[in-house]
Amino acid sequence: MTRIIGICGSLRAASYNRGLLRACATLLPEGASLEVVEIGDLPLMNEDLEKPGWPQAVQRLRRAVWPAEALLIACPEYNAGIPAPLKNAIDWLSRAEGLGGTTATAGETRRTPLAGLPTAIIGASPGMLGTARAQQHLRMSLQSIGTLVMPGPEAFVAGARGKFDEESNLVDEPSRAAVGRVLAGLVAWTARLKAS
Ligand SMILES: Cc1cc2nc3c(=O)[nH]c(=O)nc-3n(C[C@H](O)[C@H](O)[C@H](O)COP(=O)(O)O)c2cc1C
Secondary structure: OEEEEEEEOOOOOOOHHHHHHHHHHHHOOOOEEEEEEOOOOOOOOOHHHHOOOOOHHHHHHHHHHOOOOEEEEEOOOEOOEOOHHHHHHHHHHOOOOEOOEOOOOOOOOOOOOOOOOEEEEEEEOOOOOOOHHHHHHHHHHHHHOOOEEOOOOOEEEOOHHHOEOOOOOEOOHHHHHHHHHHHHHHHHHHHHHHHO
């Protein structure tokens, strides 16, 4: 079993990127599971909030991510980069245990929840580039904190308005196939890293 934790970088109710994660739940390879964790209740990163202990929402997020074997991020693009809510979540997850007191997630061996975690990025946007710039930006940021971002396959769902239905479900078959390839790749990437 490969336990994948999913993060949607959009807080919008009818988010295409949340729709991508819903599609992923139906396209998982056998033996993989996907749980999506919410990031909308996190306070904005402020080191003053780390003492005496992390805020409840931060602890909840970190506890959800620690046991995951792999991470899947659905990344929208805002102004050619990572949307603020997603960057905020990554900043909270990048902090070492101990900074937030001893209550958070004692007993873990990795330095941070994201260090060494096999990860894949996908994204959808109504524009022509399908979040390519934001994904590149996110890849760079994650690499700087030791997250093991899968080199490929990649999935950029461009022109999203024509590829999702009115409920923001992904209906475009080539896009579903592309996302399916990312999921299969992530499971293989996770197994390869586990074995090494
Ligand atoms: C502040 C802001 C900046 C945006 N900048 C971009 C952009 O640089 N490139 C792009 O393709 N779409 C951009 N968009 C449009 C988003 O891709 C679009 O709103 C998309 O639906 C957001 O993802 P979601 O559907 O998952 O919420 C921007 C939207 C907002 C609100």
